[in-house]
Each structure stands twice: as structure tokens, then as C-alpha cells.
Amino acid sequence: MNYSKGSKKRLFKNKSSLSDNSKLDGVKSFDLPLTTCENRCMLSNKFFKICYAENNQNQRRPNRTKKLIHNLQLIRSSKFVKVLSYEVRNFNKIRFFSSGDIEDGEQLRKIMQVCKIRHDTKFVLITSRDDLLLQAVQTKQTKPENLQIILSSGLIDEPVPQFEKDILSPFGVQFSHITTDKKTATCEASKSGFCGDCSDCYQKPADQTSTSKKDGFIFSLHGNNNTRKIKKYGNKSRAEIMKDYQQGNGSALQTVQNHAKTQNQTKQNQTKQTSKTQTRTTARTARKAQNQTSKTQTRTTAPQPVKA
Ligand code: SF4
Numbered sequence: 124m125n126y127s128k129g130s131k132k133r134l135f136k137n138k139s140s141l142s143d144n145s146k147l148d149g150v151k152s153f154d155l156p157l158t159t160c161e162n163r164c165m166l167s168n169k170f171f172k173i174c175y176a177e178n179n180q181n182q183r184r185p186n187r188t189k190k191l192i193h194n195l196q197l198i199r200s201s202k203f204v205k206v207l208s209y210e211v212r213n214f215n216k217i218r219f220f221s222s223g224d225i226e227d228g229e230q231l232r233k234i235m236q237v238c239k240i241r242h243d244t245k246f247v248l249i250t251s252r253d254d255l256l257l258q259a260v261q262t263k264q265t266k267p268e269n270l271q272i273i274l275s276s277g278l279i280d281e282p283v284p285q286f287e288k289d290i291l292s293p294f295g296v297q298f299s300h301i302t303t304d305k306k307t308a309t310c311e312a313s314k315s316g317f318c319g320d321c322s323d324c325y326q327k328p329a330d331q332t333s334t335s336k337k338d339g340f341i342f343s344l345h346g347n348n349n350t351r352k353i354k355k356y357g358n359k360s361r362a363e364i365m366k367d368y369q370q371g372n373g374s375a376l377q378t379v380q381n382h383a384k385t386q387n388q389t390k391q392n393q394t395k396q397t398s399k400t401q402t403r404t405t406a407r408t409a410r411k412a413q414n415q416t417s418k419t420q421t422r423t424t425a426p427q428p429v430k431a
Contacts, residue, residue, distance in 0.1 A: 138193055146318070147221070152221040154176075154190075154191060154222045154223055163277070165279055191222070199226075208240040211244055224252060228258045245269050246270045247273060249273045273296075278365055279302075279361075280300070281300060283300065297339050297340065302343060309340060310340055313343040
């Protein structure tokens with residue numbers, strides 16, 4: 124991509140859209156406001172109120188707020204691919220998102236385009252939008268090799284359900300969930316606060332060193348206060364909140380279950396249609412064959428003209 128001096132001025136206006144995050148050991152992230160993810164995350168203020176980004180005071184600093192709004196406008200605009208692929212040109216690794224999430228399939232496509240352009244950079248996209256990933260599978264899109272997509276489970280202590288894994292694995296999606304049992308966590312940063320030598324998030328499964336082959340990335344729910352909060356929140360038990368989440372419109376699990384139901388329904392309808400057509404065809408063929416046989420029989424049994 125070429126950038127003239129004039130176009131750079133118009134596109135960037137001296138605003139960087141990348142952020143530093145101490146946990147990521149120097150890896151820059153592209154972040155969005157929490158309004159883009161709070162409906163679909165159990166940690167958010169709508170459910171257990173233990174979102175790390177929300178509880179980080181830096182999140183509310185005026186410069187941070189301005190950056191997040193700028194990023195939201197950017198990813199919704201047609202300039203996103205050009206601007207971001209220029210901004211990430213000198214980095215080995217980039218993370219989408221340490222706060223926020225994609226809002227629609229168009230934004231997912233734009234992110235994949237940036238990754239294709241910057242094929243030497245390793246990217247990770249951490250998302251709860253299984254519905255949008257499903258759309259990408261259905262529309263036969265291709266995930267760039269240098270982009271790892273990690274789908275977060277909608278529930279705490281429960282991995283992404285197997286049926287969902289079966290649908291999304293062929294697209295190259297990896298899976299993650301949060302555990303309240305620190306011993307089972309595989310992500311170093313969620314235990315110690317830093318990635319250190321680990322770079323599993325940016326690697327293909329074959330190259331990962333600490334990720335669980337069976338359950339993918341397991342992040343520890345840290346903070347005693349947070350563990351206490353999810354045991355009982357307000358007047359509701361954890362089970363009740365999880366149930367509310369699963370039944371809510373924004374629920375990640377519910378969305379994909381609805382998709383799976385629709386897909387099953389479509390398959391069943393198609394099968395019914397095919398068997399109806401087959402039955403009709405068989406009946407028609409049988410009728411034809413019968414007509415043919417009786418015609419032949421009539422010809423054979425018809426009286427022969429008497430020769431003079
Ligand atoms: S899995 Fe590894 S690279 Fe990813 S956040 Fe955890 S420590 Fe960092």
C-alpha cells in the first residue's frame with residue numbers, strides 16, 4: 124500500500140489507534156469501547172461486574188476514552204484497513220482486543236484484510252462473537268495464516284461446547300475459557316500478570332507450548348474479590364446469573380445454539396424435500412413402467428389380422 128504525504132495527513136491526523144498494555148509485555152493492542160462487548164460477556168457490568176478493563180482506572184482517563192471512540196469510528200469506516208495496516212507496519216505482534224469486540228461481519232473481514240496485507244506480523248483476535256465466526260464459515264471466507272482467532276466461552280469454568288467447536292474448528296478458530304481453579308489455568312499472564320516467554324496466543328496450535336490441547340486457552344480468574352463475587356452476586360446465585368446469561372439475547376452460547384437449530388431445521392427441511400421429490404419421482408417412474416408394460420401386453424395379446 125502506498126501512502127503519499129497528503130494522504131497520511133488526511134488519514135492519521137496524528138492519532139495513534141494502538142495501545143500499550145503492561146500484561147502484554149510490549150505487544151500493542153487495538154482496543155474498542157466496552158459498549159461493543161458488555162452484552163456478551165459474563166464478566167461485564169451486566170452480569171458479574173468483574174471486567175478487568177472496566178475496573179482499570181486508566182480506562183476512564185479522558186485520553187483513553189478519546190482513543191477508544193476514535194478506534195470505534197475508525198473500524199466502522201472505510202479507512203480502517205489502510206490506516207491500521209500502516210500503523211502496524213513495524214510490529215511483530217498485534218492483539219485485537221484487550222477491551223471491546225467486533226460488532227459485525229464487516230469488521231471481521233476488515234481485520235482479516237489488514238492481516239493479509241501485513242503477512243509478516245502475527246495477530247491474535249480474542250472474541251466472543253461466535254455468531255460472526257459462524258457467518259464467516261458459512262460464507263466460505265479464509266482466515267489468514269498469521270491471524271489466530273480465539274473464541275471465548277460464554278460461561279465461567281465451562282469450555283466452549285463441543286458442537287460449537289465442531290462447527291468452528293475447520294475455519295481455524297481456537298477456544299478459551301475462564302477457570303476459577305488457578306491450578307488448571309494454562310495462560311501465564313492470567314496467573315502472574317505477564318506473558319514472559321509465552322507467545323502461544325500468536326502461534327498456530329502445533330507451535331504452542333503451554334496451551335491445553337484438549338481445552339485450548341484456560342485463563343485464570345484472578346483476584347479473591349472476583350472469585351467471591353462470582354460465587355454469589357447480589358441476591359442471585361452464580362447458577363442463576365449463568366442461566367440469565369444463557370437466556371439473554373446477547374448471549375454468545377444462545378446465538379450459536381440458535382444458528383445450530385436453524386441449520387438443523389434447514390437440513391431437515393432439505394432432507395424432507397429430497398425424500399418427497401424422490402418419492403414423487405419413484406411413483407412417476409413406477410407409473411410409466413406400468414403403462415409401458417400394459418401397452419406391450421396389449422400389443423402382444425391383440426388379435427393378429429387374418430391373412431387372405
Ligand atoms: S497464552 Fe501466553 S501469550 Fe497468550 S496471554 Fe497468556 S501468557 Fe500471554
